[in-house]
Amino acid sequence: MNSDEFRRYGYQAVDWIAHYLENIREYPVVPKVRPGDLIDALPVSAPEHGEPMESVLNDFEKLIVPEITHWNHPRFLAYFAISGSVPGILGEMLAAALNVNGMLWKSSPAATELEQVTLGWLRQWLGLPAEFFGIIYDTASISSMHAIAAAREKADPDSHARGLRGDLVLYTSEHAHSSIEKGAITLGIGQENVRKIGVDDRFRMRPDLLREAVMLDRNVGKKPFCVVATIGTTSTSSIDPLNEIADIAEEHGLWLHVDAAYAGAAAVVPELQFILNGIERAHSLVVNPHKWLFTPVDLSVFYTREPDTLRRAFSLVPEYLRTAEDPRAVNFMDYGVQLGRRFRSLKLWFVLRYFGRQGIAKIIREHIAYAQRFAALVREDLDFEIAAPVPFSLVCFRFSGSDDENRALMNAINDSGLAFLSHTVLNGQVVLRLAIGNIETKWDDIEQVWRFMKDWAARQSVHGAHG
Numbered sequence: 001m002n003s004d005e006f007r008r009y010g011y012q013a014v015d016w017i018a019h020y021l022e023n024i025r026e027y028p029v030v031p032k033v034r035p036g037d038l039i040d041a042l043p044v045s046a047p048e049h050g051e052p053m054e055s056v057l058n059d060f061e062k063l064i065v066p067e068i069t070h071w072n073h074p075r076f077l078a079y080f081a082i083s084g085s086v087p088g089i090l091g092e093m094l095a096a097a098l099n100v101n102g103m104l105w106k107s108s109p110a111a112t113e114l115e116q117v118t119l120g121w122l123r124q125w126l127g128l129p130a131e132f133f134g135i136i137y138d139t140a141s142i143s144s145m146h147a148i149a150a151a152r153e154k155a156d157p158d159s160h161a162r163g164l165r166g167d168l169v170l171y172t173s174e175h176a177h178s179s180i181e182k183g184a185i186t187l188g189i190g191q192e193n194v195r196k197i198g199v200d201d202r203f204r205m206r207p208d209l210l211r212e213a214v215m216l217d218r219n220v221g222k223k224p225f226c227v228v229a230t231i232g233t234t235s236t237s238s239i240d241p242l243n244e245i246a247d248i249a250e251e252h253g254l255w256l257h258v259d260a261a262y263a264g265a266a267a268v269v270p271e272l273q274f275i276l277n278g279i280e281r282a283h284s285l286v287v288n289p290h291k292w293l294f295t296p297v298d299l300s301v302f303y304t305r306e307p308d309t310l311r312r313a314f315s316l317v318p319e320y321l322r323t324a325e326d327p328r329a330v331n332f333m334d335y336g337v338q339l340g341r342r343f344r345s346l347k348l349w350f351v352l353r354y355f356g357r358q359g360i361a362k363i364i365r366e367h368i369a370y371a372q373r374f375a376a377l378v379r380e381d382l383d384f385e386i387a388a389p390v391p392f393s394l395v396c397f398r399f400s401g402s403d404d405e406n407r408a409l410m411n412a413i414n415d416s417g418l419a420f421l422s423h424t425v426l427n428g429q430v431v432l433r434l435a436i437g438n439i440e441t442k443w444d445d446i447e448q449v450w451r452f453m454k455d456w457a458a459r460q461s462v463h464g465a466h467g
């Protein structure tokens, strides 16, 4: 493609993006499609000869976009809502153009050093100790897996060569994200060596049960090695008591990893920084800018105060063979599974610079305020009830009826195209989750969803199904 053609299609693509973002509320958040629809609409084999770019762009609009669940929609309120903000989109475009591979400092000095700089900035914003070393992985799942690998390296260095004996035990709450268990399975810790600690009535890990479990394992000759606390659990955004968990971790020599994939971003807001109180006692932490820091998927940030342990877990260059390279030349490939690495820090740099700390804090405060306002509506309404505390921008609530009715309400909203909500199960009951995290979400968006739910509830009582 020559540069004139590139300009033409490039402008067309940027125009499409601008128009899409301007008019995004006109799209149904969830598409009305069935599994296999797109596969059936596309040719079985790839083209033998190249096709005009017009046809590809046309098919993007005609075939792909109608099958999209619009994660960038202001009424996407499912899971943890996210934003691919415009500065982030621009950074992503430019990173694709440069197409560097940041495996070594030498293979891309800028990608390596910008990663160090942006993660240094973010570390300051989050109030983390200066000794925390940062690295970008794709997702929180992968970040936490690397934490567990470092913990394993520290607890049982011989296992690096020999493999595991099956005695290492990991602790996390029953509300922890499934990625913790997956990480333990992947690393050979074994599912049977993952203890899911019970929670209190606010869905926080109970330190007394943690201590009990560790002692029990100790007594039967197991080797407790790692505990994962969550700041902002996936179901309810509950906050595990970090300092109390750190006490136990210190008593028993456990690696303390903190999963703050979603809620960690809130620590950018000065008055919310307390959510990470005790973080200086943790060995590692994950925060996902692709969740609540307006950075396009994917970008997960991992910090550890033991980078040497992380490197020992993954580097295949023995320390004595290390060249006397400039100590400032970090080779990120030594700190994880992957060799090749995308230039992810570019989009983060765009986002951090464009919004600034105050800009980001303002949006996060607004999301939390909307969540509180929505929670207040729910609390005051006889048809609905709050199902969990609301520390951040996620509201767990339910229609005061059966599980089937709650599922029916969620399906009605999602099928209408108005919004997308997800659910969880708390204390054996189906609970709806309204998660605010998109940069364009306004109170009017939330109000529209509330009105829909109120109308739906009114129809239930008319039909006598509720009560």
Ligand code: PLP
Pocket (backbone or CB within 6 Å): 079, 080, 138, 139, 140, 141, 142, 177, 179, 230, 232, 233, 234, 259, 260, 261, 262, 288, 300
């Ligand atoms: N940890 C928590 C607390 C989460 O809520 C999630 C996803 O929602 C994850 C980890 C997994 O994130 P990722 O998709 O980046 O692996």
